Amino acid sequence: MSKRKMKDAHLPVGECITQVQEILRERLCHQQLPDRPEGVEAQHKHLLELLKRTAVHGESNSVLIVGPRGAGKTMLLKCVLRDLLEEKEVQKNLLQVHLNGLLQTDDRIALKEITRQLHLENVVGDKVFGSFAENMAFLLEALKKGDRSSSSPVLFVLDEFDLFAHHKNQTLLYNLFDVSQSAQAPIAVVGLTCRLDVLELLEKRVKSRFSHRQIHLLSSLTFPQYLERVRIQLSLLHNFPDDSFAQDWNTSVKTLVKDKSVEDVLQRHFNSSKDFRSMHMLLMLCLCRVSVSKPAIKPADLLEASRLCFADTKANMLHGLSILELCLVIAMKHLNDVYEGEPFNLQMVHNEFKKFLQRKSNSMYNFDPPVIMKAFEHLQQLELIRPVDGPSAKTQREYQLMRLMLDHSQIMEALQKYPQCPTDIKQWAMSAFS
Structure with missing residues (x-):
């Protein structure tokens, strides 16, 4: 079959999508060298x-x-x-x-x-x-x-x-x-x-x-150039087998880049990092959402990809903690508020937790000291807390000074998304005094 006939041929949408993803993944992952480096x-x-x-x-x-x-x-x-x-x-x-x-x-x-x-x-x-x-x-x-x-x-x-x-x-x-x-x-x-x-x-x-x-080398990239780079990275070349699909795809990419919500997302990425690798990661996440039922990248895909890129990993880690570990983190938050960010130790955290238990008189949250110690050590392994000094043989583990590696907003945001978080624990976290 001649090249002309191949270009005029209409391939099934599924095959076109497969080829688009192959071409763009190759382009975004391998970061091909430009013929002439611009600006340098x-x-x-x-x-x-x-x-x-x-x-x-x-x-x-x-x-x-x-x-x-x-x-x-x-x-x-x-x-x-x-x-x-x-x-x-x-x-x-x-x-x-x-x-x-x-x-x-x-x-x-x-x-x-x-x-x-x-x-x-x-x-x-x-x-x-x-x-x-x-x-x-x-x-x-x-x-x-x-x-x-x-x-x-x-x-x-x-x-x-x-x-x-x-x-x-x-x-x-x-x-x-x-x-x-x-x-x-x-x-x-x-x-x-x-x-x-x-x-x-x-x-x-x-x-x-x-x-x-x-x-x-200093990046002299402007936002219009950044937008143009996004368009070029997502566009198909003239040698794509199905000419009609390529034209539709390129038109949808132009429309996407002109969308106001997309511009706002890309502006945020541009302001945080002008690194093309982070932009390629964003576009790769968008590309993964393209399918036969949705054969084009939509603004919603870019918004979701951006949310994943800017996800707070430490706040996400809180979603996997046990109720006891979450209670210890809230106790640390209250200690931070009371003592204005001064270091704390396990004994102080345990005392703060006991105050909450005495108010609630709820046996559901009663745990033995060794269990609390284990939960505290797990938080340290996750690097949600860290020792102020290196481990010392002279200091007992309960009295080793620690710092919380989370801020107030991260803890509150994680509590809102924590699956089936008990109401009394949420109220305890939101209370000004423990």
């Missing part, structure tokens, strides 16, 4: 030239990409690497090592990962090195070409760069910057971080070996 052209050019000098001319460099989460640091680096690797010479020679401060939590783990990514496990074998610097020098020496005259250029990407500054003596950073400065081997060190004060974290000897190049 100067930064793109600067970083590309810097890495090209390492990859082609063997010049060592170091640079930090600094910006808030969602500003496009990783996207910028990926776009630069994609453009850089289009050159055949670079594609053959450039080696890449990607480290993350959340994963490589100390220098030993980082060195092991560097060895693995450079495929030098067999070369290192069971060799014993006197220091980290010796091990690093051996790895870079092993990368030299057969004529021993030149090394392959290596790009080190350090994501969550500020976390590497917390490693003991900053040995990894010192050695990487030292190699890049002393021209022992052609390497480029690119750090990605959210912290503007990252240089203050570096030791003097590390700082002196860093080039002090920084590329700053």
Whole structure:
């Protein structure tokens, strides 16, 4: 069948919905790189030239990409690497090592990962090195070409760069910057971080070996651009098999974006985070509600998805507590009100709970002290309360000072939604004095 006939063909609605969900999930989850990064052209050019000098001319460099989460640091680096690797010479020679401060939590783990990514496990074998610097020098020496005259250029990407500054003596950073400065081997060190004060974290000897190049990214996105991005992300391209369905879908997306209630929801998301990943999560939740009976995204879907995104997880956790645990939380709330947020202990909470029992004279809420202790410990495990200091052997558990990690509004909101909450407990929570 010709392409023209395929486009003119009308597929069953169920099949169209399946294809829409496949296409949009691929787009929203994989976050495809743009052909040209918008708004960061100067930064793109600067970083590309810097890495090209390492990859082609063997010049060592170091640079930090600094910006808030969602500003496009990783996207910028990926776009630069994609453009850089289009050159055949670079594609053959450039080696890449990607480290993350959340994963490589100390220098030993980082060195092991560097060895693995450079495929030098067999070369290192069971060799014993006197220091980290010796091990690093051996790895870079092993990368030299057969004529021993030149090394392959290596790009080190350090994501969550500020976390590497917390490693003991900053040995990894010192050695990487030292190699890049002393021209022992052609390497480029690119750090990605959210912290503007990252240089203050570096030791003097590390700082002196860093080039002090920084590329700053700040989101200049406006709300109309954000709305347009939502429309583009949800729209189908012209190559969709059923042309008629694609036109109807795209028309419904345009109508959706112009809806006042939808604009208000998106404005709230835009104000809280300009990160495209959070927007993609919102749109993914909307997409899950599309079905054969409802083959388009409606404003109500976006409102529900927004409610889920902004759901208060701690308030939701209260819905799963037992009546006893809920009573202890209310007792803590009253203690917070009376003592203006000062820490409390289990004994104080128990006394507050007993006052409530004496007023109600209700045997239904009588619990043995060990049961109350267990409920109190469960609240600590859920991180609804936390100790003021670390656990001390000298302090009995009943007298260890705690703080409540919930505020008044979260507790009251959870009580309204708590399934079949007894009336007297609700009244106790709402009373000004216990």
